[in-house]
Amino acid sequence: MEIEKNLEILNACRYCPMCRHVCTSGLLSNLESDFPRGRGLIIYHIYKGVEEYSPDLVNSIYNCVLCGCCWSNCEGGYRMHELVKSAREDIVHLGKQPEAAKEIKDSLIEKDNPYGMDKQSSFSASIEEKKSDILYYMGPEVNYKNHEIARAAIKIFNKLKINYTILKDEPASGKIMSLLGYTADAKRKAKQVYDRIMKIRCRDIIVSDPLAYDAFKNDYKGWGFNFEGKVRVLHISEYLALLLKEGDLKLGEIKKKITLVDSEYLGRFNRIFEQPRDLIKASVNANFTEMRCSKEKLLATGEAAFVFKGRKFSDGKKLGEKICSMAQDIDAEEIVTLSATAKNNLKNCPGPKILDIAEFVAELI
Amino acid sequence: MKLDRSSYMFDMILFELKDIVGDEDVSTAESDKIAYSVDYYWVSELWHDRGQRGPAPDFIVLPETAKEVSKIMVLANEYKIPVTIWGGGAGSQGGALPICRGIVLDTKKMNKVHNIDLNSMTVEVDTGIIMEHLERELEKYNVSTMHLPASFYCSTVGGFLAHRGTGVLSTKYGKMEDMVVSMEVVLPDGRVINTLPVPKTASGPDLNWFFIGSEGTLGVITKVTLKIHKIPEVRKFRAFLFKDLHSGIEVGRKIVHSGLHPCVIRLYDNAETKSLIKRVLGIDRDGAYLVYGFDGYENIVDLEMKYASEIAGNENGEDLGRKPGEEWWLNRYKFFFPPYCFALPQAFGTCDTVATYSNIENVYWEMKSVVEKNFPEARFIGHFSHWFHWGCMLYSRFIVDNPPSDPHDAIQLYNKIWNTVLRAAMSKGGVLNEHHGVGLKLGRLMKEQYNDSFMMIKNLKRDLDPNNIMNPGKMGLGV
Numbered sequence: 130m131e132i133e134k135n136l137e138i139l140n141a142c143r144y145c146p147m148c149r150h151v152c153t154s155g156l157l158s159n160l161e162s163d164f165p166r167g168r169g170l171i172i173y174h175i176y177k178g179v180e181e182y183s184p185d186l187v188n189s190i191y192n193c194v195l196c197g198c199c200w201s202n203c204e205g206g207y208r209m210h211e212l213v214k215s216a217r218e219d220i221v222h223l224g225k226q227p228e229a230a231k232e233i234k235d236s237l238i239e240k241d242n243p244y245g246m247d248k249q250s251s252f253s254a255s256i257e258e259k260k261s262d263i264l265y266y267m268g269p270e271v272n273y274k275n276h277e278i279a280r281a282a283i284k285i286f287n288k289l290k291i292n293y294t295i296l297k298d299e300p301a302s303g304k305i306m307s308l309l310g311y312t313a314d315a316k317r318k319a320k321q322v323y324d325r326i327m328k329i330r331c332r333d334i335i336v337s338d339p340l341a342y343d344a345f346k347n348d349y350k351g352w353g354f355n356f357e358g359k360v361r362v363l364h365i366s367e368y369l370a371l372l373l374k375e376g377d378l379k380l381g382e383i384k385k386k387i388t389l390v391d392s393e394y395l396g397r398f399n400r401i402f403e404q405p406r407d408l409i410k411a412s413v414n415a416n417f418t419e420m421r422c423s424k425e426k427l428l429a430t431g432e433a434a435f436v437f438k439g440r441k442f443s444d445g446k447k448l449g450e451k452i453c454s455m456a457q458d459i460d461a462e463e464i465v466t467l468s469a470t471a472k473n474n475l476k477n478c479p480g481p482k483i484l485d486i487a488e489f490v491a492e493l494i
Numbered sequence: 495m496k497l498d499r500s501s502y503m504f505d506m507i508l509f510e511l512k513d514i515v516g517d518e519d520v521s522t523a524e525s526d527k528i529a530y531s532v533d534y535y536w537v538s539e540l541w542h543d544r545g546q547r548g549p550a551p552d553f554i555v556l557p558e559t560a561k562e563v564s565k566i567m568v569l570a571n572e573y574k575i576p577v578t579i580w581g582g583g584a585g586s587q588g589g590a591l592p593i594c595r596g597i598v599l600d601t602k603k604m605n606k607v608h609n610i611d612l613n614s615m616t617v618e619v620d621t622g623i624i625m626e627h628l629e630r631e632l633e634k635y636n637v638s639t640m641h642l643p644a645s646f647y648c649s650t651v652g653g654f655l656a657h658r659g660t661g662v663l664s665t666k667y668g669k670m671e672d673m674v675v676s677m678e679v680v681l682p683d684g685r686v687i688n689t690l691p692v693p694k695t696a697s698g699p700d701l702n703w704f705f706i707g708s709e710g711t712l713g714v715i716t717k718v719t720l721k722i723h724k725i726p727e728v729r730k731f732r733a734f735l736f737k738d739l740h741s742g743i744e745v746g747r748k749i750v751h752s753g754l755h756p757c758v759i760r761l762y763d764n765a766e767t768k769s770l771i772k773r774v775l776g777i778d779r780d781g782a783y784l785v786y787g788f789d790g791y792e793n794i795v796d797l798e799m800k801y802a803s804e805i806a807g808n809e810n811g812e813d814l815g816r817k818p819g820e821e822w823w824l825n826r827y828k829f830f831f832p833p834y835c836f837a838l839p840q841a842f843g844t845c846d847t848v849a850t851y852s853n854i855e856n857v858y859w860e861m862k863s864v865v866e867k868n869f870p871e872a873r874f875i876g877h878f879s880h881w882f883h884w885g886c887m888l889y890s891r892f893i894v895d896n897p898p899s900d901p902h903d904a905i906q907l908y909n910k911i912w913n914t915v916l917r918a919a920m921s922k923g924g925v926l927n928e929h930h931g932v933g934l935k936l937g938r939l940m941k942e943q944y945n946d947s948f949m950m951i952k953n954l955k956r957d958l959d960p961n962n963i964m965n966p967g968k969m970g971l972g973v
Contacts, residue, residue, distance in 0.1 A: 141832035144532070144539045146584045146648035150626040159556055159602040160521055161529035161583060170528050170542060177545045185523040202647070204831035421630070458634060 131215035131222075132176055138212045139176065141205055143169030148199035148209075153429040154192045154437070157444050162189040165199045165209045172216050182225045184439065190216045191227050191436040195308055196429030197397045217310030227439045230309045238314060241301040242269040243435065252279045253299040261294035264331040266345075268338020270469035272299050278337055278469055281491035282365060288494050289377060293335070296325055303352075304344035308433050316352045319344070323354035333361045335368045337487065339394035339432055339468045346399060364395055366467060366486045370404035373411055380493040382413035385462040388420050390452055390475070391427035392467040405467060405486050412493050420455040428452055430471035445474040453478030465489050504552070507573060511555050511597075514565045519556040519603065526554050530580060530598050535588035535935060536842065537905055543838050544901040549591065551578070551598035558603045560678055560686050560716040567714070568684035570597055576966050579710035581650030582624065586844060587933025589657060589709045593967045601652050604716060607631045616675050618719045621652030637722045640667035640757075643929075644830045655715050657931025658707040660887070662826055664880040665750070666757035666789070667723065669929065671706045678717035679705050682959035686716075704954065709931055710965040712958050726789035729757065730799055731819030734811035735781040739763050740855065741809040742782040743878065743886075747851045748805045749786060750881050754798045758787035759881045760822070763858070766875040774828050775821050777814075784811065785819045841897035841908050845915050846928040850885035853923030854878070858888055864918040865892050869911055880928065887928045890915075913939065932969045940970030 132139065146166050149155060155164035162171065162185075171189055174180040182190075193213045200208050220226050233243040240248055248254060251272045265286070271278045279295075286293045300322050307315035326334065334356070336342040345362040349355065356362055363371070372378035387409055395401040402424045409417045422428045428451055434442040453475055456464050463482045466472040475483045484492075498504065511520045527550035532538045541548045552575075557563045570577045576596030583590050592598050601622030609618040612635060619628055625639075626647050632638050641654065641661040653659070654670040655677075661667070676689045689701040705715055736742040742761040749756055762771055767783040777783065784806070788798040803813065828834055836842040849857045858876060865874040869892070876890035892911055897904045916926055916939055926936050926943050941948045948970070955962070955971050966973040 140837075143542075144534070144837065145832055146534065146582060146645075147827075147831050149582060149584075149648040150624050151647075159600065160523075160526055160554065161580075161600075162521075162523065162525035164529075166583075167525070167529035170532055171525055173542070174528065174545065174547075179545045179547070180524075180528070183524055185525040186528075188523070189525040189529075204828045205833050207832065421633075 130176065131218040132172055132212065135212040135215050138207045138209060139169060139173055141207045142166065142209050142212070143173045145169075148202050151198040151202045153194045153196050153198055153448065157437070157447060158192070163192050168193065168209070168213060172212065175216070182220055182223060184227075187220055187225055187227060188439045190220060191230060192438065194429055194431060194434035194442070196393045196433065198429055201397060201425050214308065214310070218312055221310035226310060227436050229436045229439060229441045233435055233441070234306050234309060234311045234314060237301045237306055237318070241299065242273045243305055244269075244273060246273050248298055251298065252276045253295050253297055256295045256297045258297040258329075259294045260329055261292050262332040263291055263293040264326060264329055264334045265293050265295050266334050266336045266338070266341055267295070267299060268336065268341045268469070269301050269305075270473070271337050275469040275472065275485070278472075278485045278487050281485065281487040282335070282337060284491045285369070285487065285494060289372065294329060294331070300325065302338070302341040302344040304340040304348065305435065307344070307348060309435060315348075319349055319352050319354055323349065326360065331360060333363055333368065335363055335365050337365050337469070337485075339364070339392045343394045343398055364401055364404070364467075366395075366405040366408060367401060369486075369490055370407045373408060378490075378494065380408070380412040380490065383493060384414050386416045386418055386460055387463045387465060388418050388456050388459060388461040389423070390430060390464060390466045390471050391423055392432060392471065393427065393429055394432050395467055396424065396427055405465065408486065408490060409465060418459045418461065420452070420459060420461075422455060428455075430466070430468060431474050432468050432470045445470070446477060449474035449476070449478060456481055499552070507569070507575070508553065510569055511553055511566070514569070515555050515557050515562050519558070521554040522552070527551065530554055530583070530592065533583045533588060533590045534586045535591065535933065536586070536908065537935070538588060538591055539838055540841075540901055540904055546901065549593045549595055551592040552595050554598045554600055556600045556603045560680055563599065563680045563714050563716055564684040564686050566597065566599060567680055567682055570963050571683055571961055574961050574963060576963050578965050579652070579656070579714055581622065581653035581656070582645065582648045584645045584648045585653065585657060585931065585933060587657070587927075587931045587935040589931055589933030589965070589968055591934060593934060594973055596963075599714065601650060601714075608717070610635055610637070610722070612637070615722050616719050617722050618717065619651060620717055621655065621715050622650050624648065624650055625654070632722060636725050638725055639673060639720050640723050641670055641673060644827060646827065651718060651720075652715050655706055655718060656709045657933075658929060660880050660929035662879070663757045665759055665882070666755050669880070673720045674702050674706065675719040675721060677702055677705065677715050677719070680714040680716055682713060682961070682964050707931070709933060709969055711955060711969055711971055712964065728792045728795050729787055729789035729823070730795050730816065731758070731785055731787040731823050732799060732803060732816055733783065733785045733814040733818035733822065734806045735779055735783055735814055736809065736811050737781055739782045739858070741811065742784045743855055745784060745806045745809045745811060746878065746881050746886060749802050750883060752801065752805065754801055755788070756786050756798070756802065756881070757789045758785065758823075760785050760877055760879045762877040763875060765873070766877050769875065770829060770834075774825055774834050775818065777818055781812075785822045787819065787823065836891070836893055839897070841894040841904060842891060843908070843912060844889065844891050844930060845912065845919070846887060846889045846930060847916075847919045847924035847926070848880070848885060848887040848928040849922070849924045854886055854888060856922040857919050857924040858890065860918040860922045861888075861890055861915050864914050865911065868914055869894070871896065872911060888924070912936070917942070934968055937968055937970035
């Protein structure tokens with residue numbers, strides 16, 4: 130069993146309620162089985178052979194949104210999300226995964242997006258792929274749903290005369306499959322992506338999607354596809370912050386109170402906190418204000434929320450409402466996000482303008 | 495009524511519950527039955543650890559209003575179904591365990607902050623709110639309840655009321671029970687009552703006290719108005735080391751009786767100084783570690799710190815300075831996270847008690863002595879953490895590193911230690927518990943503690959809950 134690799138986490142978390150106040154899935158349903166302690170109790174009995182994965186127990190494991198809020202608030206530093214991921218691998222191995230997870234995986238394999246959308250509707254469908262130093266990698270949400278973010282990135286590249294390319298029919302990174310427990314499928318997808326990228330012979334991959342970024346930076350190495358020393362992987366906020374530092378990017382004036390929504394997969398798992406802040410603060414007259422839960426204490430934006438109660442995740446708006454409320458507390462006029470997921474989950478926030486970091490920069494150059 | 499899942503009556507009652515709170519807010523999932531069958535009580539954890547399923551609820555319901563709670567209680571009375579109230583499930587006494595199955599009424603969806611009255615300095619709030627969430631709301635107005643216990647992150651306001659919780663700042667701001675202004679309570683028969691709008695009256699008995707500490711056996715507290723305080727300008731700490739425990743206790747007592755108003759006094763015995771203080775704060779010294787703190791206007795705090803320091807110096811305390819004191823404050827919750835807290839396979843019990851200053855040292859030595867004499871496999875440690883005008887609280891613990899592997903044998907040993915140590919405490923003027931409550935764990939000793947007066951509690955229970963549906967099997971009130 131994969132969970133055996135995480136027994137230390139299991140033993141620490143199964144009776145500990147100390148992260149209850151921050152657990153995203155637990156606070157969505159308020160049911161004990163949706164908090165880390167509940168999951169620990171369940172997984173321990175699976176491990177001991179007392180229980181088998183029934184649909185109810187499987188749901189509890191898939192209801193976790195893998196945001197790492199529990200880990201950030203744990204004095205012992207236990208990574209419950211790793212235990213959950215290993216439990217999902219076991220569930221997939223047993224063929225007991227929720228139907229929604231299987232549908233998402235099948236869609237990713239066939240259509241390179243988790244939404245079942247036709248490939249023709251992607252931003253990258255009409256792209257002419259070419260050899261270039263810079264590869265812009267969007268990720269499925271931007272590629273299929275938030276074309277405005279891709280357009281903003283392209284506007285910046287063009288303005289700065291950066292020679293870039295995009296993968297035609299951009300393949301998914303494999304990250305979502307991996308998070309759903311389909312490690313073997315994720316590795317197969319990763320090989321396709323890796324081979325395509327290496328063929329382009331780019332120097333840098335500039336990524337918009339925090340999940341893909343995390344995959345390229347961390348997972349690919351373990352799966353045998355190491356970019357290190359060959360290609361530099363940068364989130365678009367990192368890349369633009371570098372340009373700013375080197376004096377190649379200058380931002381214009383914005384007289385607004387601006388705040389930033391940190392990303393779990395950039396910030397919490399990859400420590401990218403300062404670069405997007407540097408960009409916002411570099412714009413002339415910007416009044417940057419932190420929300421109460423920021424940086425390490427960030428709230429989940431739902432980047433890895435795919436399945437809840439056995440169905441496709443539909444509570445993203447509730448996650449957005451919490452962040453919106455924090456932004457309203459500080460009277461923010463503009464909320465900058467770092468993923469399309471965060472932007473989409475915040476779109477009903479009344480008042481402030483919501484825009485991705487690429488859009489923010491594109492408006493000011 | 496004994497519910498059988500295969501009976502159509504199960505579905506009939508399930509339908510009625512869904513009709514009250516909505517489909518989404520009733521769970522009969524196996525995952526929840528496992529999760530609600532274990533709270534923070536060692537025996538429930540042991541049982542789970544040994545691969546056993548503890549008693550589980552038939553239904554978990556999550557009402558959002560007192561009206562919904564009322565309807566659930568009416569239904570439960572009609573069918574005579576046990577109802578166990580669940581807040582954060584972080585209680586160490588087994589108080590939230592549904593040992594007679596039936597309904598678990600989870601309060602966490604009753605989590606609204608209704609009114610923050612900055613004129614009267616009160617907050618009216620639903621009792622299902624997690625304490626940290628309440629404090630986060632209050633923080634916006636630069637105020638606080640000042641109730642900051644170890645379970646701050648995971649327990650609900652209702653949980654603290656149910657077992658008379660105590661926070662780390664209790665020496666200045668009181669226990670949870672001292673913070674109550676008024677309450678809304680749903681009685682076992684479904685009636686919704688309100689206590690008087692203010693607590694200090696001469697208008698008859700204070701009804702708040704019927705329910706505070708009743709651990710869900712007499713009703714469901716659904717809303718409460720609590721006192722709040724301005725966040726102080728400063729909060730400062732200082733630590734001292736004493737060669738012996740007696741000197742430390744004397745310093746605490748003298749600080750309280752000198753007219754100073756410390757927010758914190760905490761004194762660790764030599765054993766706990768050598769183990770937990772070393773492990774969490776990295777201070778490796780022999781002796782009794784004492785930390786105190788004051789808060790308020792800086793000028794006044796500095797003056798109080800100066801006088802307290804003189805008292806500690808007069809008892810030959812070694813001044814460790816501000817930093818170790820402040821480190822302690824910053825790490826005050828760390829003691830309760832793994833790997834810093836005690837955990838299975840160890841057997842451990844927090845036998846917190848409270849007594850007058852004249853008795854508290856005798857209570858400590860007697861408890862320590864009976865544990866060490868009768869149970870060579872156990873260790874005893876303690877600290878004194880809540881200091882009142884008349885006495886202080888002893889947070890003592892026993893730890894058995896290698897309890898019997900057979901869970902039945904382990905429970906027998908565990909209960910034997912508990913009975914022995916608490917009888918020792920009571921023999922010297924202590925009580926069963928100071929802030930964790932009674933629950934399932936200590937119910938059997940309630941009659942010994944109260945003697946004939948326990949009849950008054952039993953009669954109250956019988957009058958308010960004649961069908962005994964509310965949290966049966968707890969507090970020694972029978973099933």
